[in-house]
Amino acid sequence: MKLQTPAVDHxxxxxxxxxxxxxxxxxxxxxxxxxxxADATNEAAVRSIFAAKGRPADHPVIVHVAxxxxxxxxxxxxxxxxxxxxxxxxxxxLTLVLKRSGRVSNVITGGQDTVGLRAPGHPWAQAxxxxxxxxxxxxxxxxFGRVSPTTADHVRADLGVKPNGAVDLILDGGPCPVGIxxxxxxxxxxxxxxxxxxxxxxxxxxxxxxxxVDAPDAGAPRxxxxxxxxxxxxxxxxxxxQEGLADWLQQSRAKSLAVLAPPPVLxxxxxxxxxxFSLAAPDNADDYARTLYANLRTLDATGAEWIVVVTPxxxxxxxxxxxxxxxxxxxxxxxxxxxxxx
Ligand code: TXA
Ligand code: MG
Numbered sequence: 428m429k430l431q432t433p434a435v436d437h438x439x440x441x442x443x444x445x446x447x448x449x450x451x452x453x454x455x456x457x458x459x460x461x462x463x464x465a466d467a468t469n470e471a472a473v474r475s476i477f478a479a480k481g482r483p484a485d486h487p488v489i490v491h492v493a494x495x496x497x498x499x500x501x502x503x504x505x506x507x508x509x510x511x512x513x514x515x516x517x518x519x520x521l522t523l524v525l526k527r528s529g530r531v532s533n534v535i536t537g538g539q540d541t542v543g544l545r546a547p548g549h550p551w552a553q554a555x556x557x558x559x560x561x562x563x564x565x566x567x568x569x570x571f572g573r574v575s576p577t578t579a580d581h582v583r584a585d586l587g588v589k590p591n592g593a594v595d596l597i598l599d600g601g602p603c604p605v606g607i608x609x610x611x612x613x614x615x616x617x618x619x620x621x622x623x624x625x626x627x628x629x630x631x632x633x634x635x636x637x638x639x640v641d642a643p644d645a646g647a648p649r650x651x652x653x654x655x656x657x658x659x660x661x662x663x664x665x666x667x668x669q670e671g672l673a674d675w676l677q678q679s680r681a682k683s684l685a686v687l688a689p690p691p692v693l694x695x696x697x698x699x700x701x702x703x704f705s706l707a708a709p710d711n712a713d714d715y716a717r718t719l720y721a722n723l724r725t726l727d728a729t730g731a732e733w734i735v736v737v738t739p740x741x742x743x744x745x746x747x748x749x750x751x752x753x754x755x756x757x758x759x760x761x762x763x764x765x766x767x768x769x
Contacts, residue, residue: 428705430601430602430604430717431601431622432550432551432600432601432604433548433553433601433609434692435550435551435600435601436551436555436598437554439598439599440551440555440558440598441558442556442596443455443555443596443598444555444559444604445700446595446596447464447465447466447472447555447559447563448466449466450469450471450472450475451472451595451596452463452464452465452467452472452475452476452479452594452595452596452658453465453555453563453594453595453596453597453598454568454576454579454582454586454594454596454597454598455550455551455552455555455563455565455568455598455600456549456551456552456554456579456598456603457491457547457552457565457603458519458520458547458548458549458574458603458604458605459547459575459603459606459607459608459609459625459626460567460568460576460577460603460605460606460608460720460760461544461567461568461575461576461577461579461581461582461597461603462547462552462563462565462566462567462577462608463476463479463480463565463566463567463568463582463586463594464491464555464564464565465563465564465565466474466559466560466563466564467490467491467531467532467535467559467562467563467564467586468530468532468559468562470532471542472535473488473532473534473535473564474534474685475560476488476564476565476566477534478593479586479593479594479696480566480569480570480571480586480593481570481571481572482566482571482769483571483587484534484537484678485537485538486537486769487535487536487537487539487542487543488535488537488543488564488565488566489522489543489544489545489564489565489609490531490535490542490543490544490545490562490563491544491545491547491552491556491562491563491564492544492545492546492556492562492566493518493546493548493553493556493557493562494513494517494518495510495513495514495517495546495548496679497546497562498510498513498523498525498544499528500528500530501527501528501530501531501542501544501562501692502523502525502527502528502542502544503525503526503527503528503529504525504526505523505525505526505614506614507680508619508636509523509525509614511635511636512612512614512632512635512636513546515546516518516627516631516635517546517548518546518547518553519614519627520545520547520605520608520609520610520625520626520627521545521609521610521625521627522543522544522545522596522609522610522611522623523543523544523545523565523609523612523614524542524543524611524612524614524622525541525542525544525613525615526540526541526542526767527540527541527542527571528538528542528578530575532656532678533752534733535564536692537575540615543611546676549600549603549604550600551598551599553736555598559659566596566769567608567768567769568585568586569581569582569585569586569647569768570584570585570586572758572768572769573585573768573769574660574720574723574724574751574755575720575768576605576720577602577606577610577717577720577721578601578602578603578721579597579598579599579600580738581720581721581724583596583597602717602721603717604717605625605626605716605717606716606717606718606719606720607625607626607716607719607720607747607748607751608623608625608722609623609625609627610623610624610625610627610628610632611623611628611752612640613626617643618639618640618641619634619636619638619640620639620641620642620643621641622641622643623643623750624643624746624747624750626713626716626747628743628744628746629642629743630743634705638727643766655678660723660724660726660727660732660734660759661727661759661761662685662727662729662732662733662734662753663727663732663733663734663759664726664733664734664735664736664740664752664755664756664759665679665733665734665735665736665756666724666736666737666752666753666756667709667735667736667737667738668676668737668738669688669692669737669738672692672695672698672735672737673698675735676698676699676700677694678716681700681733681735682700682704682732683703683731683732683733684700684702684704684733684734684735685702685703685704685705685706685726685727685728685729685731685733685734685735686702686704686705686706686726686734686735686736687706687708687722687723687726687734687735687736687737688705688706688707688708688735688737689707689708689710689734689737690707690708692737693705693707702731702735703729703730703731704725704726704731705753706722706725706726706727708736708737708739710740710741710750712740712742712744712745714746715739715748716718716747718745718746719748719752719753721749723755732751734759736752736756739752754768755768
């Protein structure tokens with residue numbers, strides 16, 4: 428199912444530009460998730476992102492640019508691979524980690540000597556970047572530890588609008604069409620290295636580069652968030668293989684469940700308890716990813732004792748989904764776990 432993005436509201440974009448120019452925070456739709464944007468050239472504004480999210484200062488934020496023309500200004504010594512990947516995937520859900528240029532503030536990089544650059548493809552984000560004429564720094568627009576927002580309502584619920592909330596303006600550009608965060612590839616070492624899985628896969632990158640890309644965990648430099656605990660969803664969540672469901676139900680003695688599973692599993696449910704609430708899991712990876720965070724929020728809000736997610740299919744397109752589910756599971760069960768959402 429393809430999602431229709433609403434036409435850009437130019438009056439709303441003009442309002443967003445005014446807010447950004449005076450150092451304010453704008454929640455901005457991108458094709459992946461909503462970002463919490465500040466003028467990347469305004470240090471005080473970027474600093475206020477961290478306060479709004481409750482995020483530690485040493486977590487770098489991504490610099491969102493209009494296109495590949497910004498690479499030379501915002502990074503230095505970018506290798507040919509950077510231009511090749513930008514040409515193939517920008518604007519789009521790919522973040523390139525490069526050596527930072529003198530333009531990039533320490534507040535953005537969290538003190539690191541690298542910077543993450545991404546040109547988002549969402550027409551509303553593009554409209555803002557073009558009208559502003561300079562990049563915005565933006566992490567996902569959730570409180571630190573919560574799953575990323577994929578609708579304006581998620582941002583409203585998580586961060587809220589001033590004076591009682593943390594954001595000056597939420598631009599509502601509809602639900603995000605990709606639904607999970609961008610693929611991040613580090614190009615600062617000898618070999619390109621995947622730091623975060625997204626809808627652009629490792630083999631997509633390898634096809635364009637004509638060379639191998641290292642896997643995420645191969646001694647990667649710290650993607651800062653990955654050491655942090657998180658608490659989302661609040662309901663304990665377990666990813667269970669379909670064949671193990673009956674055993675899990677018996678062992679867990681859960682009294683009430685909210686379930687995300689393929690329709691045949693739901694139709695044939697014979698276990699006890701019967702789900703308090705259930706959602707049909709899409710059978711293709713794009714739809715699953717697009718709806719994942721909204722589904723987790725819905726399941727979390729049911730008041731069930733447990734969330735059970737039946738393990739999605741295997742295969743490369745499903746890897747970023749398995750990754751996000753593992754984080755949700757680890758974070759919901761162990762407050763001091765290594766998994767995270769930042
Ligand atoms: O799809 C996305 O990437 C969304 C939208 C808003 O663009 N943004 C996003 O930002 O997910 P955030 O801050 O929630 O996650 C970015 C991740 C963090 O784990 C951060 O540590 C990592 O990227 N990161 C940013 N700059 C980096 C750098 N220079 N080196 C290594 N990791 C970096
Ligand atoms: Mg995040």
